[in-house]
Amino acid sequence: MARPRETNKEESPKVKISKDSIKEAMVIFRYLRPYNNVFIPGLVFIGLSSGTTMAFPFLLKKLIDSAHGDLTGRFAFAPGTIALIMIAVLAVQMVFSFLRIYLFTYVGEHTVADMRTDIYRHMIIMPMDFFAQRRVGELSSRITADVSQIQDAVTSVFAEILRGILVLIIGIGMIMYINIKMTLLMLSVVPVIIVIALVFGKFIRKLSRQAQDQLAESGTIVQETLQGISNVKAFSNEWYEIKRYTKSINDVVKLAISNGRFRGIFVSFMLFSVFGAIVLVVWYGAGLMQQGHLSFGDLTAFVVYTAFVGGTMAGFAELYSQLQKTLGATQRVRELLKETSENVEIAAVELQDKFRLHGNVSLENIGFSYPSRKEIEVIKDVSIEARSGQQIAIVGPSGAGKSTLASLLLRFYEPDKGRILFDGKEASSIPLTQLRKQMALVPQDILLFGGTILENIAYGKPGADLEDIHAAARKANAHDFIMGFPEGYETIVGERGVKLSGGQRQRVAIARAILKDPVILLLDEATSSLDSESESLVQEALQNLMKNRTSFVIAHRLSTIRNADVIVVLEDGKVKESGTHQELITIEEGLYRNLNKLQLFDA
Ligand SMILES: Nc1ncnc2c1ncn2[C@@H]1O[C@H](COP(=O)(O)OP(=O)(O)O)[C@@H](O)[C@H]1O
Numbered sequence: 139m140a141r142p143r144e145t146n147k148e149e150s151p152k153v154k155i156s157k158d159s160i161k162e163a164m165v166i167f168r169y170l171r172p173y174n175n176v177f178i179p180g181l182v183f184i185g186l187s188s189g190t191t192m193a194f195p196f197l198l199k200k201l202i203d204s205a206h207g208d209l210t211g212r213f214a215f216a217p218g219t220i221a222l223i224m225i226a227v228l229a230v231q232m233v234f235s236f237l238r239i240y241l242f243t244y245v246g247e248h249t250v251a252d253m254r255t256d257i258y259r260h261m262i263i264m265p266m267d268f269f270a271q272r273r274v275g276e277l278s279s280r281i282t283a284d285v286s287q288i289q290d291a292v293t294s295v296f297a298e299i300l301r302g303i304l305v306l307i308i309g310i311g312m313i314m315y316i317n318i319k320m321t322l323l324m325l326s327v328v329p330v331i332i333v334i335a336l337v338f339g340k341f342i343r344k345l346s347r348q349a350q351d352q353l354a355e356s357g358t359i360v361q362e363t364l365q366g367i368s369n370v371k372a373f374s375n376e377w378y379e380i381k382r383y384t385k386s387i388n389d390v391v392k393l394a395i396s397n398g399r400f401r402g403i404f405v406s407f408m409l410f411s412v413f414g415a416i417v418l419v420v421w422y423g424a425g426l427m428q429q430g431h432l433s434f435g436d437l438t439a440f441v442v443y444t445a446f447v448g449g450t451m452a453g454f455a456e457l458y459s460q461l462q463k464t465l466g467a468t469q470r471v472r473e474l475l476k477e478t479s480e481n482v483e484i485a486a487v488e489l490q491d492k493f494r495l496h497g498n499v500s501l502e503n504i505g506f507s508y509p510s511r512k513e514i515e516v517i518k519d520v521s522i523e524a525r526s527g528q529q530i531a532i533v534g535p536s537g538a539g540k541s542t543l544a545s546l547l548l549r550f551y552e553p554d555k556g557r558i559l560f561d562g563k564e565a566s567s568i569p570l571t572q573l574r575k576q577m578a579l580v581p582q583d584i585l586l587f588g589g590t591i592l593e594n595i596a597y598g599k600p601g602a603d604l605e606d607i608h609a610a611a612r613k614a615n616a617h618d619f620i621m622g623f624p625e626g627y628e629t630i631v632g633e634r635g636v637k638l639s640g641g642q643r644q645r646v647a648i649a650r651a652i653l654k655d656p657v658i659l660l661l662d663e664a665t666s667s668l669d670s671e672s673e674s675l676v677q678e679a680l681q682n683l684m685k686n687r688t689s690f691v692i693a694h695r696l697s698t699i700r701n702a703d704v705i706v707v708l709e710d711g712k713v714k715e716s717g718t719h720q721e722l723i724t725i726e727e728g729l730y731r732n733l734n735k736l737q738l739f740d741a
């Protein structure tokens with residue numbers, strides 16, 4: 139099965155390093171600013187620890203030369219003294235390194251936590267349309283992968299760049315100080331090897347990414363088939379899946395072996411050229427030593443500095459690609475933070491009296507298309523009038539636009555035409571949070587959060603006391619089944635907990651809504667998938683819930699809405715009929731009458 143290439147989605151994309159992308163990345167510094175008093179000392183310690191590292195080969199040279207009794211020059215001491223100095227330098231270096239790592243970790247963790255909180259805070263108040271157009275995995279990777287990439291930048295990339303620059307300057311300075319001719323020889327060989335290694339290395343990385351993708355694809359087969367194992371078994375297609383998996387794995391093997399060939403060539407070439415370069419430089423140095431231009435210590439220090447310089451140059455390539463990824467990450471994070479959010483409160487607020495509703499709702503000539511599919515008008519000129527406390531049933535075939543109406547009432551979306559009035563006031567005149575506080579939705583697909591049943595009910599009114607929660611559960615016909623669990627209200631539900639049946643989940647959701655005590659209630663096909671026993675329990679719970687509120691009941695089963703004050707028959711986004719059961723049932727050739735007839739056989 140060909141899939142769009144979405145591998146490495148856990149990784150931030152690389153972005154060209156340009157003025158704009160760097161400007162975008164400045165957002166990192168905004169997050170760093172509160173920690174400047176830690177970050178800047180951290181940078182200083184990097185400088186200091188690089189300095190001490192670079193002093194080491196020089197001291198090594200002095201130590202070696204002192205063995206020859208060469209006590210000339212400025213830093214000429216006895217071997218014992220030099221060794222002691224070296225130990226002291228190492229001890230200082232130890233302290234610097236510790237501080238550097240500790241301080242950067244401190245800064246990195248804090249900035250990243252701030253960033254994650256900001257992103258989450260921003261993400262959760264986005265309008266529905268934002269979520270409709272993105273996949274959950276993509277959004278959560280903003281908060282995990284992209285932010286981690288930025289954290290890497292803060293804790294190591296900046297530091298490595300700074301350190302690299304220092305090492306190059308000091309290192310090249312030192313080897314030039316030791317011997318200029320040898321330095322020129324070295325600089326004409328080592329960078330060439332590094333460039334070849336980088337180009338070759340890039341090629342090999344590309345190959346290994348292909349192999350990873352291939353492996354990921356076979357992983358998908360495993361995941362899909364295990365998730366849908368009942369399908370595989372019901373269709374007796376085990377053999378087919380085995381064949382599919384084997385083929386995919388064989389492709390991995392082929393690719394990996396061919397990569398191995400290139401990796402082999404690469405590694406042996408590198409070994410040859412690196413050691414070749416060392417031989418060349420040392421051979422040249424040995425000649426200089428014979429002529430008395432160079433001491434043994436000089437040669438040793440030269441080789442060690444060269445190793446530092448070469449290693450740093452090679453490391454810059456990786457740093458460059460890290461930097462590109464960091465820019466990619468900041469760009470994606472910035473894009474997210476730039477999106478306009480919904481105008482909701484992000485602090486807990488009380489319902490204000492001036493916005494308290496009685497529950498009169500009217501939809502006036504509503505027209506609506508989803509922003510993602512502008513060309514299709516899902517709701518066409520729909521008008522519905524609900525007086526406080528009334529029960530409005532909305533029925534109609536699937537795809538008619540029933541759930542969409544519920545979304546519009548909750549103001550998940552704004553209608554394109556017409557208006558929605560609450561107690562005669564324009565919906566937009568009531569702050570979103572104040573409005574939604576007075577509504578409750580019992581949705582089609584009920585999600586219980588991972589946690590206890592108690593917490594799940596309390597979600598309707600955070601901070602509610604135990605008595606109210608139990609009372610709500612009783613009204614929702616949920617108390618008895620909850621007490622049937624050994625842990626009662628403390629039973630863990632959700633993905634890792636006890637699986638509740640559809641009817642039980644619904645009653646928990648109803649208890650949640652009862653606890654919230656809304657003025658306006660939206661029930662979306664609340665009884666569509668229930669067996670008759672739970673249906674009667676749920677029905678009863680719903681009757682309790684609907685008392686004294688304006689309720690919009692979306693239903694498949696017409697038996698459940700016979701007593702509604704108004705039944706609206708919706709088809710293809712339009713109101714076809716509306717009235718009471720008695721009125722609608724008498725319309726010859728009426729849609730409701732027909733649906734009703736069909737359901738007589740649906741027992
Ligand atoms: N988020 C969405 N984006 C685009 N189109 C949607 C979205 N949700 C629903 N639709 C479309 O709107 C129409 C009405 O859907 P819906 O209100 O869910 O119908 P019902 O609840 O009556 O079955 C359908 O054609 C559906 O495909």
Ligand SMILES: [Mg+2]
Binds near residue numbers: 540541542582662
């Ligand atoms: Mg629906």
